Amino acid sequence: MRVLVTGADGFTGTYLVAELQSRGCEVFALSSDITDGAAVDSEIAQAVPDRVIHLAAIAFVGSNAVDPFYQVNQLGTYHLLDALARHAPHAHVLIASSANIYGNSTGGYLDEHTPPNPANHYAVSKWAMEVGAGMWADRLQMTIVRPFNYTGVGQEEQYLIPKIVAHFRRRDPVITLGNIDVSRDFGDVRSVVAAYAGLSAAPPMAPVVNVCTGKVWNIRQIIAMASRITGHNIEIATNPAFMRTNEVEILAGDASLLQSLLPDWRPHSLEDTLEWMLRV
Secondary structure (H helix, E strand, C coil): CEEEEECCCCHHHHHHHHHHHHCCCEEEECCCCCCCHHHHHHHHHHHCCCEEEECCCCCCCCCCCCHHHHHHHHHHHHHHHHHHHHHCCCCEEEEECCHHHHCCCCCEEECCCCCCCCCCHHHHHHHHHHHHHHHHCCCCEEEEEEECCEECCCCCCCCHHHHHHHHHHHCCCEEEECCCCCEECCEEHHHHHHHHHHHHHCCCCCCEEEECCCCCEEHHHHHHHHHHHHCCCCEEEECHHHCCCCCCCEEEECCHHHHHHCCCCCCCCHHHHHHHHHHC
16 A cells, blocks of 8 residues: 655654554655645656545644644645645545644533634644645545644653653753643554554545544643652642633543544553653
C-alpha cells in the first residue's frame, strides 16, 4: 500500500511514518509547500497514492500570527484535495482536524455530534477546513479525525505536558501554571498514530471520528503522578494570565465510535506516557 503523508517531518508525522512502515506500508512524504497549489498538484500527479494521511498544519493554538492558520490549515488542505481529485480519486484521504473545533464552553464527554463552537483562529481554520472539504466529497473518500490533547517524547515545551515533564527532568523547585483543577483528556502520540493508521487502512466507515482516551485527568493529578515517578516534589505557582475565562471543569472525548471501528485499539495510559517521557 502506497501511503502519502503530509507533515511527515512534524511531531506526529515522525511517529506516524514509523507506525505505517511497521505495518508494511510504502510511505511517501509530501515535500511540496502545501500552500503552493501548483507544486502540490505536480507532486500528487507523480505519486498517485493509495492512501493519504494529511497532518500538515499550523498547530500551536497560542500563535499570534493569524494568516498562517488559514493559509495552511484551510487553503493548503483545499490544494491537496483538489490535486487528489484530479490525479488519485481512488485514494482514501484521512484528514487530521482537531477537537478544538468543539470549543471550550461545552463540558463533559463530547461525541462526534457535538455542535462545533470554535473559540480561536486555529479552531476556526480547522472547522473551515472540514466544511470546505465537503466540496470534494463527491469525488474522494474521506475520513476526518478530531484528536483531543495528546503528547509524547519530542513534543515542544510550549505544550502543557512537555512543560511539566521538562520541569521535573530539570528538578526545578517551582512550576508556574494556570488553572490546575480543570480536567482534560490527554492521549499518547503512539496511540494516536496507531488509530490513524488503522482508520486509514480500513475502508471509510465513518465521516468523522474522535481520537481520544475517554478519560480525564486534572493538572494536580498529573503533577502528583510525575512526582511519584521521579521522586521529586515541585511547588505549583498559579498565574492568572495563563487562565481562560469560563473554562468548563471537564472536557473530554467520547471514544465509543473509535473503539467500535477499531476494537483492538487500546490507548496508552497517561502514567505510561509520563514514564516514557520522564525516563528518556
